[in-house]
Amino acid sequence: MERIQHSFVDACIFNEAKKGNYESGDSYYTVLTDDYFICSIADGLGSGPVARESSQVIPQILEQYHHETIDELMNRFNSLMVQKRGAAVAVFKVDFKNKTLEYSCVGNIRFYLYRKGTDEVIYPLPVMGYLSGRPQKLRTQLYTYVEDDLFLIHSDGVVLRNPKAMMRRSGTPERLYCDILNTIETGDDATFISGSLLK
Secondary structure, three states: EEEEEEEEEEEEEEOOOOOOOOOOEEEEEEEEEOOOOEEEEEEEEHHHHHHHHHHOOHHHHHHHHHOOHHHHHHHHHHOOOOOOOOEEEEEEEEEEEOEEEEEEEEEOEEEEEEEEOOOEOOOOOEEEEOOOOOOOOOOEEEEEEEOOOEEEOOOOOOOOOOOHHHHHHHOOOHHHHHHHHHHHHOOOOEEEEEEEOOO
């Protein structure tokens, strides 16, 4: 487990290759500054090195351009998919000062934001398809958050029957991580990140 611990965010990360593969076709990348937290997961089409090549576009871009808007980042991701297999990609940015979370996704990556105080789950619908270098319509969504909201983002290699019940029961990123790890069967590349927005 990789752990991110900061005064504004606490997160646990799991990434594992499909059984029999040396490399995972999933990639993830996070950026943490005093002002914001950016998190992205990419699931390259297929598996192994070819899928990895597509998903590795994400860290390449975020390392250099994390200050840009979500739409600008998604368009950069897309432009680098030309002549690659392509990838499902999700990215979100948490603005600590404004208490907002901005999210965009193309493909079958899932994101949930659980609000403990209201027992509400926000589940943004993704744009269907994948990034391939062709012109892509985006649907970027903006939400507010409050202290101790719990989030979960995962690739399609993680199959969960009832994420809301699991998040309600877990309450913390570490326990949610352990609960998911105890229930999933990873027959595919699998990546998930559980986290709390602390203040």
